[in-house]
Amino acid sequence: MTPKISFEAVSKTFPLKDTEFVALDRVDLDIADREFVTVVGPSGCGKSTLMSMAAGLTEPGGGRILLDGVPVTGPGPERGVIFQQYALFPWLTVRKNVEFGLKLAGLPADERRRRAQHAIDLVGLTDFADALPKMLSGGMKQRCAIARAYAVGPQVLLMDEPFGALDALTRVQLQDQLLDTWSRERRTVMFITHDVDEAVYLANKVVVMAARPGRIHRVVEVDLPYPRTEEIRLSPEFARIRNEVWHAVYHQESAA
Numbered sequence: 177m178t179p180k181i182s183f184e185a186v187s188k189t190f191p192l193k194d195t196e197f198v199a200l201d202r203v204d205l206d207i208a209d210r211e212f213v214t215v216v217g218p219s220g221c222g223k224s225t226l227m228s229m230a231a232g233l234t235e236p237g238g239g240r241i242l243l244d245g246v247p248v249t250g251p252g253p254e255r256g257v258i259f260q261q262y263a264l265f266p267w268l269t270v271r272k273n274v275e276f277g278l279k280l281a282g283l284p285a286d287e288r289r290r291r292a293q294h295a296i297d298l299v300g301l302t303d304f305a306d307a308l309p310k311m312l313s314g315g316m317k318q319r320c321a322i323a324r325a326y327a328v329g330p331q332v333l334l335m336d337e338p339f340g341a342l343d344a345l346t347r348v349q350l351q352d353q354l355l356d357t358w359s360r361e362r363r364t365v366m367f368i369t370h371d372v373d374e375a376v377y378l379a380n381k382v383v384v385m386a387a388r389p390g391r392i393h394r395v396v397e398v399d400l401p402y403p404r405t406e407e408i409r410l411s412p413e414f415a416r417i418r419n420e421v422w423h424a425v426y427h428q429e430s431a432a
């Protein structure tokens with residue numbers, strides 16, 4: 177079966193003084209349809225660059241990225257991108273923020289309203305649909321950004337440390353909510369995080385990257401059932417996988 181996203185020998189260099197810095201060196205990775213893949217690795221190993229290329233915002237220097245077998249040449253509505261910074265329009269309500277992309281897509285007003293409401297309900301912001309971003313907590317702002325991405329109905333969600341700026345409790349709540357939505361509306365997710373627990377809790381596959389040059393170091397399958405629960409989070413099997421990923425991230429020389 178054709179993978180949803182394929183990275184084929186993807187490389188990227190950036191100019192550095194009179195030489196070149198190799199940010200990514202021949203990355204090969206397949207993400208299957210409806211998979212939830214998390215990407216972890218040391219700072220500067222190229223996680224964001226990799227995702228930005230999947231989003232069509234950065235061109236690969238070498239190799240190619242395929243979406244359903246077709247080379248990515250730019251952004252598209254089948255890919256929703258969510259960054260750590262919420263990037264909401266402060267003068268628009270939650271509803272208007274969520275409707276924004278739908279307006280750009282040229283959808284009629286009643287369809288925009290219906291889709292936005294569905295996405296707002298999904299992320300639990302029903303009571304705040306008419307609030308401005310300044311009235312929302314950090315977690316609620318990020319929910320709004322997620323709703324905005326969902327509303328367009330992307331098959332793929334590309335999430336770059338979306339919960340990185342949130343407190344631990346909000347983070348756990350949003351992880352559960354994201355998994356809940358994912359299990360109902362199965363999309364393909366590529367999710368970057370610095371947090372090993374988060375990487376294991378969410379994913380069915382954790383990609384561990386290494387730096388200098390940026391490359392894939394290991395891929396760890398997470399053979400834990402969904403729905404993920406607190407019981408799973410506290411289980412010995414979870415701890416075993418978490419330790420394996422932790423070791424792969426923080427002891428790369430000895431693990432190589």
Ligand SMILES: Nc1ncnc2c1ncn2[C@@H]1O[C@H](COP(=O)(O)OP(=O)(O)OP(=O)(O)O)[C@@H](O)[C@H]1O
Nearest residue numbers: 190191199217218219220221222223224225226390
């Ligand atoms: N536009 C750019 N120009 C020059 N160098 C860049 C550019 N974008 C990224 N880099 C370099 O490429 C490397 C990979 O960056 P990237 O942001 O993808 O890493 P990352 O793994 O996401 O890091 P972090 O975990 O710190 O966010 C870094 O060393 C960075 O300095």
